[in-house]
Amino acid sequence: MSNLQFTENENGVGVTVHYANLAASLSPHHTLQIRQLLNCYRLVIFPNQNLTDEHLSNFAFRFGPPFVPDNSFPVLSSAEGESTPVVIIGNQADDYPNSYLGFQEVLPHSDHQWLRCPSSASLLYAVDITENSSPTIWFDMARAYTLLDRETRDTIQDLRLITYNPFYRPFGSVSAKYVDRRVDVPPGATFPHPLVRTHPETREQILYLNAAYEIELVGIPYDVGSPLIARLHEHIQDLEYRYEHQWQNGDLVLWDNQATLHYRPAFDPSVRRVLKRVTIGGGIPY
Template identity: 65%
Template sequence: MTKFRFSENNNGIGVTVHEADLSLGLTPSQILQIQELLNRYKVVIFKNQNLNDDQLSEFAFRFGPPFVPDKNFPVLGSQDSGNSIVIVGNQANEYSKSYLGHQEVLPHSDHQWLKCPSSASLLYALDIHLNSAPTVWFDMVQAYNMLDSEIKSIIEEINSITYNPFYRPFGSVSAKYVDRDIDIPPGDTFPHPLVRTHPLTKEKILYLNIAYELDFVGVPYKVGNELFSKLYDHIINLSYKYEHQWHNGDLVFWDNRSTIHYRPSFDSSIRRVLKRVTIAGEMPY
């Protein structure tokens, strides 16, 4: 088989690839096809996979080099900096370290607080029990496209700062526009364009999470907070999103530049174990 068959999701984000066995490796044309699907649909789903760690990494790094955490700038799993695979798990007691547990994970883009946020990530479902949480991806290209021209003109030249949540107690940070006269969150910061450009598709992206502490560079608090509230409501009500109900063997590959993703909370007694691999990225522009 030279190319994969695939089907589009109904809401414009996400595509499912059919009859793919990623353990067999990929031809050059299949690698190019998957990259094209990722560029166009932002989330690519493979069902019924059976991959060991080497095969999972081999697939991921066909699309870019590994994301390597810097010990000076903590991220999820940076304690396991020698391993490119991070366990995202609840009731995952057989692993030495697992992360995120069962609590809600608010809509975010991975590593947005770093100088070079990651470009893409993969989650591979190992052991998913009934009534565990789905993952939801939002299309932030469409989020930008659907803004009115007045808001677009306002945000075009604004840089935003996302404060690293891992300098705070784990799980204590939620979406908040920072009043710098009252409290500046700890850690070094790296401003990025609020409207970034995708380096491959050239599309404009509303590069904004609604999970962490943030502010807009040089914008007075009252003006910035009102703008953030408008953009927050806009994202929450976005129709261009994909909700994935996990099954064992699912592998989901997403563009971290042009999406944000969310996970609701679920019962702490329910087992939900996945492996995550992350691909390095560039400075946003």
């Protein structure tokens, strides 16, 4: 059987697969090739798709089980009791019962890092993208780790990071901040994970750090942890290994949530931007 045709992005982050029809049944050969591309390039782009919610789920769950939120630990859409795996990420999306994230800036993050078992991968499918919408930008966090100097890699190798669940706070009130326990401790249960995690398939080392939420290094004083995390955040912002996707209707992007951060700038609140998201479950980071 022939391989899928694809083009590698300029800096090696992401590939675009050509002439694929994800509404049709994927062969085992093509499914394995997509997984290999995902592991190698972090995200895979499929333009010109025409997909139902069933198509989206059938495609997504070839790469792992559905992400099923635990009601004890809130996530996006859990407050409304959503049971469908397809979540609307939308602005000016009044034709849907529930939609999320609106037009505001969404800071660099990986999905569900505050949970015991964060999601392993996610996809977004562009349903209705109008002019002047915002792109989505992905950062390769395996490259971010390898580009650190030796001293910094040695310093962070065995550290553990708490990411506090932002959904215990009022929506939109949380920004990236190193927690100072002398001032405030965010609410909710916590699940520390390695600051340097290992990819379960490629065995790569990954800088597992977001730039979106309240965070804290386990057992590290504020005066030591805060400047260390600030330096790592600056390193991420300067990272050249990123991909910026300008959405077109029918685009589907599948990404590795274990090895990337993604970011969305704010945009005009009058702009209609509707995507569908499906999330794939994962295990405990190690």
